[in-house]
Amino acid sequence: MNILFKKIKAIGFDLDETLYAPNEEINERIRNEIAKRILQNKPDLGNIKNARNLYETNYKKWKSGSLTLKKLKLENPEQIMHECLSNANVINLIKEDPILTIILNKIKEKYELFLLTGSPSETSMEKIKKIGININIFNNLIFGNTFPEAKKIDSTMFQNFLKTSKYKPDEHVYIGDNLKTDILPAKSQGMKTIYLGNEIQEADYCIKDIYEIEKLFL
Ligand SMILES: [Mg+2]
Missing domain, CATH: 1.10.150 (DNA polymerase; domain 1)
Incomplete structure (x- = not known):
């Protein structure tokens, strides 16, 4: 467990190119x-x-x-x-990922999990299923069409989500692969952030591989 994330109660994920690798x-x-x-x-x-x-x-x-x-x-x-x-x-190009599924199940025992994606609900659910993740693992699901007019990039989706969460903003961490649509808006609302990709200054932590969350949170 990384000390940076000691206060964290809920872990959130972007979907595209975060829960499945870019292809x-x-x-x-x-x-x-x-x-x-x-x-x-x-x-x-x-x-x-x-x-x-x-x-x-x-x-x-x-x-x-x-x-x-x-x-x-x-x-x-x-x-x-x-x-x-x-x-x-x-x-049909998204591959099953049993390793990630196991990691998420373990993390789920200690944290609440949420999905916050700009993709619409129907395709997002299909992608999650294709990866092999049980959708019920997420306590909260926010899709591109959950809040009308809300977007990730201007942080309105994050604001709306935080209003429904029982935890304080800094008790959430959000993991994503895009600086402008994941890291900056989540950070602007007081959430901790993890960037999936090369090192960047703006995020609290950077990982090269989604599997690294196992050692960060367990
Ligand atoms: Mg993404």
Whole structure:
């Protein structure tokens, strides 16, 4: 158990690329779906490849799919992202993860667990099931469509969640792979944060692999 997390009562998880590893094929499919939508909106781009390049260049700057679409002036960017995620049909590319399932079951004996994801409930539930995680392991489930209008990036989803939690903000830790949509908004609401990826200053702790949570919390 890491001393940094001594006060923690509830552990929260992002879903995409946190509870399952990033996968090139999944990324390709999603980004091509997004490029199709950009091309529909900006036919002057001429072809999918140009639309994809425009998206990639802007994504590097904004680091969030919906924010990138918003900056490219597409209407209802969150809705478009949700549609692209479900059209990309990524469920069958997600692998079962018995190791993570065992770790979560152990952690569950000492902490409350919650899922807080920008993805809509239907696809999120399918992904969780595909990984092999029993959805009932989570005391609280917050999906992209749980609170209308609420988003991760502006921290409104975290605010809404904290209102329903019996613990104080700093008794929660949130684990995610995205600085702008996971770490910064959770931190702004007083939660502790763990970043999954390379070392960054903004998070309380960084891990390279989701399995590292076992030694952090047990
Ligand atoms: Mg993620």
